[in-house]
Amino acid sequence: MNESSDLPPWLEFFTFSNVNVTFVFLGCVLLGMSTGVLGCFAFLRKRSLLGDALAHAALPGVCAAFLLTGTKNPLIILGGAMVSCWMGALSVELIVRYTRCKEDSALGMVLSVFFGVGIVLLTYIQRTGEAAQAGLDKFLFGQAAALVDRDVWTLGILSVLILVVVAIAYKEFKLFSFDPEFAAGIGLPVRLIEIILATLIVVAVGIGLQAVGVVLMAAMLVTPAAGARYWTERLGVMLVAAGSFGALSGGLGAYISYLSPKMPTGPWMVVAATILFVISFTFAPRRGVLPRVLRHFRFRRRTAEENVLRTLYLLGEPLGQWNDSFSTNELLQYRSMPTAQLAHTLNRLIHKALVKEPAQGRYALTDFGVTRAARVTRLHRLWELYLTRKLEIAPDHVHDDAEEIEHILTPELELRLEALLEHPDEDPHASRIPGRFVPGESGG
Amino acid sequence: MDTQPFYVAALDGLFGSFPTDADSLWVMLIGSLVGASCALVGSFLILRRLSMLGDAISHAVLPGIVIAFLLTGSRNIFPMLIGAGALGLLTAFLTDSLHRYGKLQSDASIGVTFTWLFAVGVILISRFAGQVDLDTDCVLYGEIIFAPLDVLIIGDNEYGPRAVWMLGGVTLANLLFVVFGYKQLKVCAFDPELAASLGIKVSLWHYLLMGAVSMTTVGAFESVGAILVVAMLVVPPNIAYLLTDRLGLMIALAVFFGILSAVLGYWVAYWLDASVAGAMATVSGLLFVLVALFSPTHGVIARVVAQRRLGSSTIEFADSAPS
Incomplete structure (x- = not known):
């Protein structure tokens, strides 16, 4: 595009020397940012598909604006689109409030019926033989590359307007999104907030349609x-993250279609946004899938380890010889688990110096292992005692529950339990509860 | 003509005479089949709060159609239907997985999945623009008015429009599915936990329902356009939902209103000389508004009247209370 530059295209983009390209880039970034921020509020109200429904609902307005004025002035068409989007939003609200139909149904009905009306109008226009209608339906499919400066100005100003309104009314929007009844209770004008939010989404849809089209706007x-949402539990952080994701996707979309002019901007924006989504979905700490699976896996491993430790402890208990060695068969008789899992778990315990293998195929607790095993046993028995004594559950019903909780109880809870039970010596099955630090024959 | 009741004459004056030529009847039959097949599965869809899935599937099949076209190099309809069907199931699967394993609320799962697939479809079309004689219009706006022209021909014999066979098959399959799976579908729709405790495989039935929705969507939009399918999946079941609390009756009413929308819609389209699918969707919307206002059980007016009566009787009670 710019013959005077000898930089490769992928770099030349970043000099922003081409005014047109820069305009498209800025437009897409602003659009992505404002829709990302607004989307958070729709998401929290579980109306993420509102954008989809409203984008479809724009069609009758586009057609009606053309039918009434006979011009294709983009501002008039945009006005028509926004009016019918707004009526779509109002219809969703009315259906949800005054009928028993659910939100998803309201969205689906508004989407399909409004679009149906739009198609009727569109075919009506086509058959009345107006030559000027060509390209009217294209309004809905969007061409970011065809944006001219004036469009970008409109788009930019409206995007900034959206962001400013969100910034000003942040506290009210937040309250309303999480707890509309509470918001109404403390005297916030919830209807007004609702109208403002819906209007902002309508504005975003209206400006986005031209740039990226119906589905991609959604x-x-x-x-x-x-x-x-995967990264945080706080709305402020979520808004910033969503705005950044949106802006980044917008920028990437514009960049890719600059490098390969055949490539449409809108779909690439969506693909970029989806890639960011997949990264968040997979890797975000706490809520992401991979960290969750890992946590689960680690917990299961630790549970298996503690179970083996406790089994060795129980095997040594009758003679008070906690360092005695036992074969895997003896272990398995006491506690059944898959042989391979037992082997892996023993290996890990040996590696951690909790268990030693004094003879081939025989395993014993190390002194350190005895301490850990005693603690698990202690938690198990404390819990059994707590259930029988405080919650009055029959002694033969408490074992399974203790099997679970022994891996979870924290040292703080352990102290509380001990105090609550007045430092007991025996569990409900008359087994000795090991002391807190060192299990000696003399007890703790 | 003198023997005609006055309202027929009145409607005649309004809409022109009711079209009864062969093509019109075929179009009405096709529309009715779409209405019936969509209403059968749509009733369960709206109870599961998955109304937007029809819209999602009808967009998400785009890459499947493009890939089938690229692989076979022809516009033969069967590979495209297979591609579309596969993508429909993929949509249902991804949506469900994001919801179940990713703990994402279901509306957002639907939104993320189908917009992404649609974007990929548009990119594929742009990438292979030279080879793909497809555009989003022809995928999304199959026009029901042309459906009677596409006649099923076996050997030298003509067997009526292909769409009638196709949609007839889909309707029959849906009917059998709903009849034989009625109990399971019902429990799963209202109380998945109860279903699980009764030994019903909830996710199996979920996927069977999703399969039926995909099949219906894909089978129908190819001949009548996506918008009609989306409308028929959602609007008639919601009309029925406002009229009854019993599932069996709701499904029957939904089928009835689906067919009614199709027939009246054709009439309106004929009168306006406009898109038939659009008119059918529009009429279903008008029927919804009427029922929402006037339904004797769940209508807005009935509810307001009931509230008034309750209000006034409360006042009477307060007046007559001994002080």
Whole structure:
């Protein structure tokens, strides 16, 4: 595009020397940012697909604006689109409030019926033979590359407006999104907030339609917000994250279609947003899938280890010889688990110096292992005692529960339990409860 | 003509005479089949709060159609239907997985999944623009008015429009599915936990229902356009939902309103000379508004009247209370 530059295209982009390209880039970034931020509020109200429904609901307005004025002035068409989007939002609200139909049904009905009306109008326009209608339906499919400066100005100003309104009314929006009844209770004008939020989404849909089209507009309201949700429990952080995801996707979309002009901007924005979503979904700490699976896996491993330790402890208990060695068969008789799992678990315990293998195939607790095993046993028996004594559950019903809790109880809870039970010596089955630090024959 | 009741004459004056030529009847039959097949599965869809899935599937099948087209290099309909069907199931699967394993709320799961697949479809079309004689219009706006022209021909014999066979098959399959799976579908729709405790495989039935929705969507939009499918999946079941609390009756009413929307919609389209699918969707919307206002059990007016009566009787009670 710019013949005077000898930089490769992928770098030249970042000089922003081409004014047109820069305009498209800025437009997409602003659009992504504002839709990302707005999407969070729709997401929290479980109306992520509102954008999809409203984007479809724009069609009758586009057609009606053309039918009434006979011009294709983009501002008039945009006005028509926004009016019918707004009526769509109102219809969703009315259906949810005054009928027993659910939100998803309201969205589906508004989407399909409004679009149906739009198609009727569109075919009506086509058959009345107006030559000027060509390209009217294209309004809905969006061409970011065809954006001219004036469009970008409109888009930019409206995007900034959206962000400013969100910043000003942040506290009210937040309260309303999480607890509309409480918001109403403390005297906030919930109807007004609702109207403002709906209007902002309508504005975003209206400006986005031209740039990215119906479906992709819907995506920009859902995907960045859904991705941002994985990273945080706080709305402020979520808004910033969703805004950044949206802006980044917008920028990437513009960049890719700059490098390969055949490539449409909108779909690449959506693909970029989806990649960011998948990264969040997979890797985000706490809520991401991979960390969750890992935590679960580690917990199961630790449970298996503690079970083996406790079994060795119980085997040594009758003679008070906790360092005695036992074969895997003896272990398995006491506690059944898959042989391979037992072997792996023993290996890990040996590695951690909790268990030693004094002879081939025989295993014994090390002194350190005895301490750990005693603690697990102690928690198990304390819990059994707590259940029988305080909650008055029959002694033969408490074992399974203790099997679970022994891996979870923290040292703080252990102290509380001990105090609550007045430093007991024996569990409900008359087994000795090991002391807190060192298990000696003399007891703790 | 003198023997006609006055309202027929009145409607005649309004809409012109009711079209009864062969093509019109075929279109009405096709529309009715779409209405019936969509209403059968749509009733369960709206109870599961998955109304937007029809819209999602009808967009998400785009890459499947493009890939089938690229692989076979022809516009033969069967590979495309297979591609579309596969993508429909993939949509249902991804949506369900994001919801179940990713703990993402279901509306957002649907939104993320189908917009992404649609974007991939558009990118594929742009990438292979030279080879793909497809555009989003032809995928999403199959026009029901042309459906009677596409006649099933076996050997030298014509057997009526292909869409009638196709949609007839889909309707029959859905009917059998709903009849034989009625109990399981019902329990799963209202109380999945109870279903699980009764030994019903909830996720199996979920996927069977999703399979039926995909099949219906894909089978129908190819001949009548996506928007009609989306409308028929959601609107008639919701009309029925406002009229009854019993599932069996709700499904029957949904089928009835699906067919009614199709027939009246065709009439309106004929009168306006406009898109038939659009008119059918529009009429279903008008029927919804009417029922939402006037339903004797769940209508807005009935509820307001009931509230008034309750209010006034409370006042009477307060007046007559001994002080």
